[in-house]
Amino acid sequence: xxxIKNKKKIKKGAKINRKNILTFPKDFWWGAAYASHQVEGNxxxxxxxxxxxxxxxxxxxxxxxxSWNLFRRDHDLVEELGLKSFRxxxxxxxxxxxxxxxxxxxxxxxxxxxxxxxxxxVKTTVTLWHWTLPLWLVDKYGGxxxxxxxxxxxxxxxxxVEELGEEIDLFLILNEPNIPLNKGYLNAEHPPGKRNxxxxxxxxxxxxxxxxxxYDITKKINPDLPVGFTQHASEFVTPHQFWxxxxxIKKIESFSNWHFYFKIEGKFDFVGINYYTGHELQLKKPFxxxxxxxxxxxxxxxxxxxxxxxEVIMDAKERFPQKPIYILENGAADAEDKIREEYxxxxxxxxxxAIEDGADVRGYFHWSLLDNFEWQAGFWPRFGLCEMDYQxxxxxxxxxxxxxxxxxxxxxxxx
Ligand code: BGC
Numbered sequence: 001x002x003x004i005k006n007k008k009k010i011k012k013g014a015k016i017n018r019k020n021i022l023t024f025p026k027d028f029w030w031g032a033a034y035a036s037h038q039v040e041g042n043x044x045x046x047x048x049x050x051x052x053x054x055x056x057x058x059x060x061x062x063x064x065x066x067s068w069n070l071f072r073r074d075h076d077l078v079e080e081l082g083l084k085s086f087r088x089x090x091x092x093x094x095x096x097x098x099x100x101x102x103x104x105x106x107x108x109x110x111x112x113x114x115x116x117x118x119x120x121x122v123k124t125t126v127t128l129w130h131w132t133l134p135l136w137l138v139d140k141y142g143g144x145x146x147x148x149x150x151x152x153x154x155x156x157x158x159x160x161v162e163e164l165g166e167e168i169d170l171f172l173i174l175n176e177p178n179i180p181l182n183k184g185y186l187n188a189e190h191p192p193g194k195r196n197x198x199x200x201x202x203x204x205x206x207x208x209x210x211x212x213x214x215y216d217i218t219k220k221i222n223p224d225l226p227v228g229f230t231q232h233a234s235e236f237v238t239p240h241q242f243w244x245x246x247x248x249i250k251k252i253e254s255f256s257n258w259h260f261y262f263k264i265e266g267k268f269d270f271v272g273i274n275y276y277t278g279h280e281l282q283l284k285k286p287f288x289x290x291x292x293x294x295x296x297x298x299x300x301x302x303x304x305x306x307x308x309x310x311e312v313i314m315d316a317k318e319r320f321p322q323k324p325i326y327i328l329e330n331g332a333a334d335a336e337d338k339i340r341e342e343y344x345x346x347x348x349x350x351x352x353x354a355i356e357d358g359a360d361v362r363g364y365f366h367w368s369l370l371d372n373f374e375w376q377a378g379f380w381p382r383f384g385l386c387e388m389d390y391q392x393x394x395x396x397x398x399x400x401x402x403x404x405x406x407x408x409x410x411x412x413x414x415x
Contacts, residue, residue: 029363
């Protein structure tokens with residue numbers, strides 16, 4: 001009798017294990033991401049550099065991770081992880097250091113970077129604009145609030161697609177337009193450091209127009225290249241059950257997550273989503289507070305709300321039913337690597353659920369491959385799968401790096 005009981009136990013255990021293994025689609029793009037100004041170092045010719053010198057950030061980006069020179073070391077890590085795609089951004093101020101003058105060497109540099117990834121069998125996901133503007137543009141024209149920014153940005157885009165389009169597998173024209181617009185024009189945390197709703201409105205309008213023109217011109221030059229952008233999206237909830245509060249929270253969510261998508265009139269080949277955390281609206285408390293059910297917090301105080309990624313994906317699926325979805329950023333500042341593994345697993349579990357429920361999610365990109373320059377916060381937040389030693393420039397894989405490597409190798413998670 002006893003024996004049989006034991007047998008049963010083992011069987012039951014195995015069944016539970018099988019049940020809890022979540023396998024991802026065969027060609028799922030496992031990725032990681034970083035952005036030019038946050039890693040390259042010495043991007044002295046852009047508005048962020050100046051902002052840092054003026055005290056807008058806790059540190060100056062300085063040499064950052066020196067990835068301009070050490071990109072092959074980064075690619076070694078990309079390979080070691082087994083990434084299917086790597087996301088990086090191009091630095092406008094290097095490609096067009098003065099008005100209308102494109103720098104051949106910088107273009108060649110990016111060609112080398114992209115080809116090096118391709119040689120290693122890694123697909124390239126490239127962001128054209130990750131928040132930095134060349135100084136000539138801001139000095140002479142102010143920035144996005146000037147209508148002329150549209151034509152300059154489109155010219156930059158055209159040059160990039162003509163020169164580098166062949167090397168790109170997935171093209172993001174903008175990273176999270178809502179963040180630099182809000183922070184640059186409403187709460188003065190990013191350059192140009194304004195609190196001016198009128199300029200905010202102008203800049204938003206111009207960015208939308210620039211995006212649409214870039215989409216058209218890119219498709220004209222390279223019709224097969226998938227083109228879109230990536231949006232900072234969150235789940236918004238409120239504990240207040242009365243109708244008005246529920247209505248308002250849905251409006252806020254829809255505006256914050258999808259306004260830009262509504263405005264670009266179908267000019268995107270996929271839905272790009274960056275998801276970090278959820279937000280809760282309570283009448284008597286500050287608005288952007290973490291959701292109250294969060295029990296794990298990153299070093300930046302962002303709550304762990306993995307279920308929210310499911311809500312955001314399903315919302316995208318409903319709104320844009322024909323479009324594939326890519327999660328292009330997701331990660332946590334976690335210097336001691338205490339929560340990163342759980343963070344990855346938790347979000348992947350809900351992404352998997354969304355796929356089960358019919359969402360066409362094609363890829364997941366972790367933010368970030370390396371610790372890097374975290375904008376106004378400087379260097380203290382540590383988002384990397386690899387720890388950076390900013391003195392020696394050593395990149396040291398954390399434990400979670402090996403967890404993610406295993407997930408990629410097996411194409412599945414265990415929950
Ligand atoms: C941005 C990244 C940033 C990350 C963490 C995203 O909104 O695209 O540049 O480092 O969030 O704050």
